[in-house]
Amino acid sequence: MNAVATNLSLTPEQRAVLSRVLVLILLGAGIAFASSTFLNTGNLLNLLRQASLIFLLASGLTLVVLCGGLDLSIGANVALSACLAATAMKATGSPLVGCAAGAACGLAVGTVNGLLVTRVRIPPFIATYGTLWIIHGVTYWYMAGESVHGFPPAFRALGSGYWLGVPVPVYLMGIVLVLGTFFLQYTAWGQEIYATGANTEAAALSGVPVLQRRLLVYVLSGGMAGLASLVFLARLNSAEGDMGEALTLQAIGAVLIGGTSLFGGSGSLTGTLVGALILTAVLNGMNLLGISANWQPLITGLIVIASVGADALSRRRRSD
Amino acid sequence: MSAVARRPIEPLTAAAPAPLFALKGITKRFAGVTALDDVSLDLHGGEVHMLMGENGAGKSTLMKVLCGAYRSDGGSFEADGRPVTVTSAADARRLGVAVIFQEYSLVPHLDIAHNVFLGREPRGRLPGLIDHARMHREARAVLDRLGLDLDTRRTVEGLGIAQQQMIEIAKALSQQARILVLDEPTAALSDRETERLFAVIGDLRRDGVAMAYISHRMAEVFTLGDRVTVLRDGRRIASMPAGEATADELVTLMVGRKVDMSYRRDDRPAPGARVLEMRDVSATSGIHDVSLHVRVGEIVGLAGLVGSGRTEVARAIFGADAVTSGTIRIDDRVHRGGPTQARGHGLGLIPESRKQQGLALSRTVGDNLLVAGLRRLFPSSLYRPGRAHEHGASMISRMRIATRGPRQVSRNLSGGNQQKVVIGKWLLAGTRIYLFDEPTRGIDVGAKEEIFRLIDQLVKDGCAVLMISSELSEIVRVCDRAYVMKEKRIAGELSQAELSETNLLRLAMHHD
Amino acid sequence: MTEATARKPRIPIPGVAWLLIALVAGFSIGAPGFASGANVSNITQQATVLLLLALPMTLIIMAEGLDLSMGASLSLCTVVLAATSLATGSLALGIAAAIVTGTLIGVLNGALIAWLDLPPFVVTLGTLGVAQGLALLVAEGRGTTGVGGGLSSLWTGTVLGLPIPLLFAVGAWAVFHVLLHHTRFGVAVIGLGGNREALRLAAMPVRGSLIAVYALGGFFVGVAALLLAGRLDGGHPTAAIGTEFDAIAAVAVGGTLFEGGKGSLGGTVLGVLTVGVMRNGMNLMSMPSSLQVAAVGGVVIAALLIDAVRGTPRAEPA
């Protein structure tokens, strides 16, 4: 109660991120020790490219969670956006139209979520779970079990291309990280999002337009899902109704492992990036070491618990 | 406290020689910080033992140790002269200790009876099952004793803050405790309920119950207390029969420096233009046809019993509750919309409950100070952490907030300092019209005086203030005018000349 | 009894009730065979497994918790049941093993949440992974059948003409009703969601109750595993993937708040039935499956929409 956050030179956010980086390094060291190829530049670039997809999705989710919300529909959103983008591109042959369609769809879904949560006041968990099913339904009906594939190289570069020897998605990841961090740390909106997440009522009574901010994060989350869907599509060069379903839990995992609190008001995009890297490193390592995929959920689960548990313990050490 | 004076409590007859309960040299540390340092306290049957001290002096900690919520790091306990151990709430309960807590320890979705008997539910015939009939019967009896006519099957959710406090009291009474601890029980009560409580305390004293009573109100020390103990910085500074104590002496002991309680409204220039005006405003929160106005350079009080609709008025002005009819004007321009617009018009609300509505406890002092001022200090919406830190630091020193700087987490501040942060938040937002809702609740004497001076300074600087308070004396001391509310309506207005506790009370009381 | 009813936190009829009525009415007219006795027993029987998860989930959510591990844990339990029965040749041992496994995972959840006070979402997301992983590893990714020993009669069998699953469901509901409304444990559950400090000060075991709630959930996951295993006549590592979300949705649709100890078992039952009725009715009307997928989401949102419109008090969005 009288306890005081020690060592004011580091904010709790920074401390959390550092601990994650440490975990990542240890993990990397472990895998590198077992498999010589892990540290190849090529492999590390793979790692980054595979992480970028999760990160793009998780970055939007991070904003939502910071604002005290949750978005379970991002995976489904990716699927629908990708399918729309794909068919639009096929129909018009223009990557731009495709991208526009995907992004628009993502934003639209995000807006619906935002409105359900802020206006109808449905708890985010339920609202986005409901939209998840609806989006799946629409996607299944729209694709009628078929797949669309084969897109112009110009578009595919978005997912599988290189620039100066580095995969394009990695640049996207960097851009989103920088812009997002700037938005959160260096703009009034960012501050208001943190404030809303930490104590919605107090924020509202301080004149923070909490409804708009909450709406905003869901729209952004939808937009990021749209962007992710494009990268995803470009990477797979094919769209199917079930793409992206697996991504939601991975994104949530990245956010949580990254140290963003589900209670809202504390966390960072850097943390989420590290979280995404940790998740990918595990997968990558398992492939390199030829470990059966059956182990993957177990290992991921343990990492989630461990990383958040470590925080709790250190918190306990600091305060009584 | 004229209301209380009308019902004097007969002086104490010989107290039992051996204390019912004694704490000997209690020490308690939190992560290195010593909250209690070798504190001893004797509680005698049939005696009300007043505990005084500033916030952070260790009163509440001491009580929590006494009732087993905290484990003491040193010292011992004695009951009826025999050594006992108190390491859990269960222990304390077994020894007959009951506590009326300051933060309400009620469960919103349980009904009143369950809250009263929380953890002590009477067992039914079948093992493990609760005997609801008996529980409600007994709960009924306790409520009647407190003159509380509420259905015991009603959930406490939605009860007024005063009613909640009364149920807290019922909870403690129902335990038939031999040792009763009261932690600022009247902080939330209007004078009417206070009166009722004091009557009960009188009965308990006659029944030989030992009571420890924490208070920030001088008047109570002398109307209730048999013995006074003053704590400061976790140490026991002095103990004396209440009769021998004087207000100034106690305050000096508590604060450790001389504070003049003589704060009086020094004459201010005549108030200027009407900056805030309500005309026949009704709101979803239930207030009806409320009309009032506040002028530049004046402090207007808003008095009334708890639950009379004072907070609702403030919220309506601030746009926190939807207005259904009537108009609110600021600088003669009609004001609509929510808190954001209100802030834009120069309004600021210092809400009733700091912890829930005033602050984000998990965020730093700096963040909390800045949150309302963001738009003003960073008009471009570009937030500069460096400048923000400076703003925070300067406000901390200006408000004399006791903290290690803008990066300390707000949770760790004392009540008074948290309140200063909330006020500072609005100073940084460039507020012109302040709505104070119980600004001094649970704040120690020293901080109270500071806040009064601050309010005074605000109006001197050309701001306007509307102040809600349950302490009539406060209204009388601080305000230029006052409106009194009753049953969600304005019951009347008192000019500076008419402003007196009796008049306030007369307007506020129900005549039934 | 009057006390009991009065004891219940006041919950207005949740929107889902109206929804259910509408669906039943619609399907009775539109869907051939919907109203037939055989079909009714279908619906109820199909709903039982979900109900056995949704009832404890109601208490967990009332205690401001969440259990995402139930689905994976349920799959694991079926696998364990099948594996143990085949290994030992005794169905009884298999059943015991399944229930123990479920309870252990519940206790693990509770312990992590209570002792490290971690957010339930995170802990149970973690244990979801653990349980799923174990299930896959134990079963080597494939289902096990042919346990025999009357396992399948757990699903198909009847007692006094009543299908066994139905009896399980009714029994579970009775247990939970008594626990919630007639015991200190129930008071503790409501207190956990409403005001934990109050429990602490009232000398009630906060951590103990927390662990108990999750353990209870785990136990009933084990019980549900009996039915599911009976239905599959064996175990499967991915048989119940995602069931926890259905359960949570059913609870929320039933009008239980996500904050602060306010909930209703009856509402949960309605929630479970509504989803079941809708799926069944749409099948009977041969509606395209994609439409069905969307409809599931539609029901969830519609129910809460109705509540919102009717101004049923709901928790602030978390």
Added chain:
Amino acid sequence: MNRTILAGALALCTLSIAHAADERIAVFTKNQTNPYFQVVRMGADSAAKQMGATTTHYIPTKPDSIPEQLSLIDDVVIKKPSAIVFTPVDYKAMGAGVAKMNAAGIPVVNVTDRSENGKFVAFVGSSDYELGKVTGRYLLQTMGGKGNVVILEGVKGSLVSSDRVRGFQDALKEFPNVKVLASQPGNFQRLQALQVMENLMQTYPQIEGIMAANDSMASGAIEALEGANRKSLVIGINGTKEAIDAIKAGTLLATGDYNGYLQGCVSTMVAIRELRKLPVPKEVVFPATVVNKSNYLPLDVPLDSRACPKWEDVVKS
């Protein structure tokens, strides 16, 4: 856009005629996301149309959900269709369900995945093992019988995957000079195959051939190769539209034809013939054929313009 209209039309016709005709065939497939099953469904539809019966499709809302397919069976038994064409979502776990259909006296034809238990009028499908073997053999021959290969397995524990992989391995036995670098699961998923390949390519600089247990994983592998500017021969199995396009484009060496469309057609025909008391074989297993640059043309037509062959042409007793 035309896809939407098509899907809409499908939905409509299944809706409207469902009750009209008296020969109602209920078709169970695993999920509505895997293009393969869409092909099966369209085969079934066209067969039914040719023979004047109607089909209704029952697909779990959660892909491959066992409890859901069991519930679907419960519901369908209530509706008492004339016959059922059935793909189990799991080859072991559906026994109870099939038993229920049998008990209701509805003839059931098992298509695509052979159910381990239950009574069926007939099984219609292709041999996963044979497909794996001949397609794998074709790859190894093209590789000239030497070099390194990687195997991309499907979902661990699924019969389809294990049979096809077994086929690959037996083909490999015939070519002792070919080295298997790794055999890793891609769970039939494009993305997983893609990432697995990316990771494997780090460990193995030289990969001449890739054996994917289905076409999605094959195209995932192709993406990975292109991303890394590497070349190796890739084969898949199923003969999906996408695979055919890839063969045309020269990125895919070959695919084993799973005859999804035929499976749909024939299984439905068997069901209807059974109803009409016409003779039906206990088992129709299509010969495993490899589709490559030389013979893909017949498969390279839009699905909706394909039609079922005559019964006599397919089943020569």
